[in-house]
Amino acid sequence: MLHHTVLRVVSKLLIPVIMLFALYVQFHGDYSPGGGFQAGVIFAAAIILYALLFGLDNTLEVLPPDLLQWTAALGVLIFAGVGIDTVLMGGNFLDYNRLAADGPAGQHLGIFLVELGVGITVTSVMLLLYYAFAGRNPGK
Amino acid sequence: MIEPVIDILLLAFMIVIALAVVRMRDLFGVAMLFSLFSLLSAGVFTVMDAADVAFTEAAVGAGISTILMLATLTRTARRERPRAKGVPILPLTVVFITGALLVFGTSDLPRLGDPDAPIHQHVADRYLQRSGEEIGIPNVVTSVLASYRGYDTLGETAVIFTAGIAVIALLGLRRRRPRQERKTDGRDALGETTVMPTAGMADERVPGRPEKGGDG
């Protein structure tokens, strides 16, 4: 029926680029617009594009929901863990100055880790939302 | 100054689209128009010098929320049931009174883009002055998001995580099926509606037409 040949070829070309762009947005967020929220959404959008064109079952094989449930929790854990870590090092909760010898370096590290946590959680939750909606049998 | 012209043009488009959403009964069209509404609001955010927000809105509004809405439509009805004729007086009254009160409330606000407005005088000014040396990264939005207001962001991340859990609790997750089982059921991920017909062929109630599903 609908084989979507053109769409599949073009999306095979574009999906890696979109993922790379998501990583750029994630890790270049300190210097240009971007950050964990945007990067997570873009990364999830790339995988959703794959799922739309190649079927949900193939996507479930690449990124099983069990894994995503763990990573969704892992992101929040990284975020909160950075906060706990600063407390253990003698500062306030999420006081990144304690993470390194001088203030800005600690802030850099803290922001990097926190944005990473946000990105992981947003990607996983967006994909889980899509799995939950698309996996439901239609027209019951 | 070209900025106000672009701004008003985009907002005018948004008003037209919002009115079309009110009138349209084809919910597929509503989902598409809603996506367009989000994209135009991303344009407005760009004009308002909020690049990060525009970025997020374009990715979320035009991408994820449209997909979710379309997926919902394949599981519910595609068309809204026709309403009874006549002017809905009560909703119009409520909306008109609320809108009038809010417009009355804006009359005390400072002029649009006023650099001396109270909102620019307190903590935001400090962020712009000091974040360069305190945080050391150029993007002030990122430093406020992750460092100055890290508590907020932790809360928001927890909310997103909770929303994910809630949806899974409501809908459940489909487990992966073994390969040989799949041959029988060749549905695409959105119920064969990945590339939906646009308009005109709208009489079906449930767009995921299982009888047409070939080998996917």
Next chain:
Amino acid sequence: MEAVLDILSWILIVIGGTFGIIGGLGIVRLPTFFTRIHAAGMTETMCAAPIVLAMMLQAGWSLVTFKLAAILLFLFLTSPTSSHALAKAALHGGVDPMATRDPEEPEEAEG
């Protein structure tokens, strides 16, 4: 040099704008669904490309030019694909490409 670049940019922007207006008119005026896809697809490529090129001329040799080139490449890949997908979906959904039926009838069914 500066003036030449400015004039070139203006010419490109005017070309792009003209194609934008023509495409917009086409979407309103053309009679059937498939001809309207043609108008929309033309807007996506012929309107956007000259404008992005003009912006590249204005940006000079910098990171911005590279980003604009990437955007241009992305546009040239995605917009024909989306037109193709739209046309294929319409064909699959039963819109008559030869418009042997009354052209006013099929698309205007929405309220």
Next chain:
Amino acid sequence: MRFFELYNYQIAIFLAMIGFYVLVSRGNLVKKVAGLSMFQTSVFILYISMGFVQGGTVPILVDGGRIYSNPLPHVLILTAIVVGVATMAVALALVIRIKEAYDTVEEDEIHEQDRSF
């Protein structure tokens, strides 16, 4: 003339009221969710308009004394957008469950069925 200095706020409120009207007057639950999201987007526009500074630029620090727009509304709205889509997903999931339980997503039909119990 003050009226014209506030056009952005007023148009945002107008858009929000259109979304509100969809929310209160239409019976279809999916359309209600769309109206609610439109309301939300309009509130975002209202917030971002407040952070706008005439002649300002995007709040990414560069050398030289520039005017920047206010980063605080940007941060609030940035997170609110992503949270908004997550909560919208919860609403849509509820709609799907309602459809499965009542076999309709029209509000008055659901009310009718509930009264007949």
